[in-house]
Amino acid sequence: MLAVFGHTNPDTDAIASALVYARLLTRQGVPAQAYRLGELNFETPFVLREAGVEAPPRLPELEAGTPVALVDHNESAQSAPNLAELTVTRVVDHHKLGDLTTAQPAYLRFEPLGCTSTILLKLHREANLPVERVDARLMLSAILSDTLHFRSPTTTAEDREAVAFLAPIAGVEDVEAYALAMFAAKSDLGDTPAETLLKMDYKVFPFGDPAQLQRWGIGVIETTNPGYVLGRQAELLAAMDQARAEDGLNGILLSVVDILHETNVTLVLSATEEKVLREAFGAEVENGRADLGHRISRKKQIVPTLETYFAPEA
Amino acid sequence: MLAVFGHTNPDTDAIASALVYARLLTRQGVPAQAYRLGELNFETPFVLREAGVEAPPRLPELEAGTPVALVDHNESAQSAPNLAELTVTRVVDHHKLGDLTTAQPAYLRFEPLGCTSTILLKLHREANLPVERVDARLMLSAILSDTLHFRSPTTTAEDREAVAFLAPIAGVEDVEAYALAMFAAKSDLGDTPAETLLKMDYKVFPFGDPAQLQRWGIGVIETTNPGYVLGRQAELLAAMDQARAEDGLNGILLSVVDILHETNVTLVLSATEEKVLREAFGAEVENGRADLGHRISRKKQIVPTLETYFAPEA
Numbered sequence: 001m002l003a004v005f006g007h008t009n010p011d012t013d014a015i016a017s018a019l020v021y022a023r024l025l026t027r028q029g030v031p032a033q034a035y036r037l038g039e040l041n042f043e044t045p046f047v048l049r050e051a052g053v054e055a056p057p058r059l060p061e062l063e064a065g066t067p068v069a070l071v072d073h074n075e076s077a078q079s080a081p082n083l084a085e086l087t088v089t090r091v092v093d094h095h096k097l098g099d100l101t102t103a104q105p106a107y108l109r110f111e112p113l114g115c116t117s118t119i120l121l122k123l124h125r126e127a128n129l130p131v132e133r134v135d136a137r138l139m140l141s142a143i144l145s146d147t148l149h150f151r152s153p154t155t156t157a158e159d160r161e162a163v164a165f166l167a168p169i170a171g172v173e174d175v176e177a178y179a180l181a182m183f184a185a186k187s188d189l190g191d192t193p194a195e196t197l198l199k200m201d202y203k204v205f206p207f208g209d210p211a212q213l214q215r216w217g218i219g220v221i222e223t224t225n226p227g228y229v230l231g232r233q234a235e236l237l238a239a240m241d242q243a244r245a246e247d248g249l250n251g252i253l254l255s256v257v258d259i260l261h262e263t264n265v266t267l268v269l270s271a272t273e274e275k276v277l278r279e280a281f282g283a284e285v286e287n288g289r290a291d292l293g294h295r296i297s298r299k300k301q302i303v304p305t306l307e308t309y310f311a312p313e314a
Numbered sequence: 315m316l317a318v319f320g321h322t323n324p325d326t327d328a329i330a331s332a333l334v335y336a337r338l339l340t341r342q343g344v345p346a347q348a349y350r351l352g353e354l355n356f357e358t359p360f361v362l363r364e365a366g367v368e369a370p371p372r373l374p375e376l377e378a379g380t381p382v383a384l385v386d387h388n389e390s391a392q393s394a395p396n397l398a399e400l401t402v403t404r405v406v407d408h409h410k411l412g413d414l415t416t417a418q419p420a421y422l423r424f425e426p427l428g429c430t431s432t433i434l435l436k437l438h439r440e441a442n443l444p445v446e447r448v449d450a451r452l453m454l455s456a457i458l459s460d461t462l463h464f465r466s467p468t469t470t471a472e473d474r475e476a477v478a479f480l481a482p483i484a485g486v487e488d489v490e491a492y493a494l495a496m497f498a499a500k501s502d503l504g505d506t507p508a509e510t511l512l513k514m515d516y517k518v519f520p521f522g523d524p525a526q527l528q529r530w531g532i533g534v535i536e537t538t539n540p541g542y543v544l545g546r547q548a549e550l551l552a553a554m555d556q557a558r559a560e561d562g563l564n565g566i567l568l569s570v571v572d573i574l575h576e577t578n579v580t581l582v583l584s585a586t587e588e589k590v591l592r593e594a595f596g597a598e599v600e601n602g603r604a605d606l607g608h609r610i611s612r613k614k615q616i617v618p619t620l621e622t623y624f625a626p627e628a
Contacts, residue, residue: 097416097420097422104426105408105426105427109424112420
């Protein structure tokens with residue numbers, strides 16, 4: 001049985017793509033089971049409820065050599081802790097290619113689209129397999145989530161076409177209203193501890209020369225209610241300070257993204273982060289907050305800038 | 315203009331796939347030009363003549379940041395010398411994933427099939443683009459070449475189906491006869507210098523712990539006339555000795571593969587190679603030759619065994 005999973009700190013795409021890809025492979029004669037690598041965020045339970053499916057179980061510890069399929073990620077830092085011992089036979093992803101290697105030729109399908117689920121829809125169509133209602137709802141939700149309903153600069157024409165194709169199959173009449181309900185669910189953070197908020201959509205990235213590697217943690221909170229999140233700035237900075245020390249990071253950032261106004265205010269922990277935010281992004285920093293303007297995509301607008309900033313000089 | 319190229323020491327698939335993929339991308343609105351990374355082997359000119367196309371030009375030195383598409387390879391050791399400075403936007407390959415990374419999300423299409431051209435045929439069909447006669451001849455030839463007309467254990471059902479689909483479009487009535495003519499052209503080595511024979515289908519592979527990396531050169535001569543090649547053993551061993559020293563390799567192997575009888579006799583340069591051949595493959599070694607039996611696929615039967623042999627102990 002092939003184990004299919006998305007990245008740690010799973011978002012809706014990581015969960016939906018694992019479920020959909022496992023079902024697709026099983027229909028194609030490759031028995032597969034979806035798993036998750038961590039707790040769900042606040043948006044995904046809403047999506048699963050709407051789709052009428054259970055959350056995938058947590059990934060158990062897998063024996064060395066177990067075949068696995070990765071969705072929505074490929075870097076070892078974002079994957080199963082013992083990934084190096086597992087046998088990666090398939091990857092479907094829309095991120096840049098990181099430190100992944102395979103011991104044998106494998107199925108890799110990477111496209112620079114807004115969402116892994118958009119690629120999964122293409123796989124259905126290429127295989128001439130009809131899209132089932134549950135899968136349509138999961139893929140539609142993942143695309144709306146990853147692209148912030150087409151607001152993110154990662155959005156492509158294929159993502160828009162995928163949503164238009166999927167909506168009638170998924171039984172979603174008003175896509176706008178559905179997306180807003182999803183974002184409202186995501187923003188209903190209640191009294192969630194600051195450490196949980198920080199790590200909800202959080203990834204560690206290596207930057208620069210391997211010999212002098214910089215490891216930065218970058219969290220994002222996408223919300224329709226940024227005032228609530230920024231009101232907890234002191235708590236969040238304390239959580240960031242702890243995470244930076246615990247994970248032995250060179251720096252840590254937490255971006256509060258206002259989904260509806262498409263703006264990014266990033267919390268600034270210390271002089272280290274302030275220097276990088278000023279130099280790499282030309283950001284204004286005041287009262288422990290950096291204004292990153294309309295940079296709402298970590299993948300497309302934050303990480304590449306840091307890549308360039310930390311790149312060894314030629 | 316996107317530059318498309320296969321690996322150094324190009325074989326028929328590396329050349330054919332570059333030509334076909336560049337034409338496909340251009341038809342899809344992405345202007346592309348095919349290049350080669352080295353001299354043609356003895357089989358490819360026959361194929362190009364049959365297809366009625368010119369060999370692609372040699373890759374010029376590309377400026378940093380130039381967008382490139384890789385076909386039939388992904389490891390930097392087999393690619394353009396300044397690959398790290400180029401922008402890889404697309405890869406189509408059937409090898410295991412090596413040290414490739416991308417700075418941005420890219421199109422990656424890897425499948426564990428017998429030939430890159432089999433994947434390229436799928437790309438035509440997925441795009442609903444009719445296959446042109448020239449492309450059909452190139453892809454057909456590459457598949458027959460890479461799979462040794464289905465003799466190699468790398469052959470899959472999809473490779474066989476691709477040849478059956480392509481033959482009528484390519485105007486090849488007797489596939490068996492065409493493959494034999496291709497292999498005869500490949501085996502007509504004349505008075506080619508031993509250094510050229512060694513490097514004709516030759517790749518350097520890194521093995522083992524990155525901190526104590528082993529780098530091995532592995533050449534293959536696929537021929538219908540192994541007697542001729544083995545008759546030049548002394549010259550070939552001298553060329554191997556020189557190559558090992560010049561490239562600073564830990565070891566070097568040259569496999570003489572009898573296409574029609576599907577056997578592999580590998581030349582043994584020194585006690586280092588002898589030890590590895592005995593221990594990793596359990597091979598009999600006599601008179602400077604190791605009998606590797608029916609292991610005729612470097613990718614599937616030589617490299618993985620060495621990977622395992624040199625892997626750091628868990």
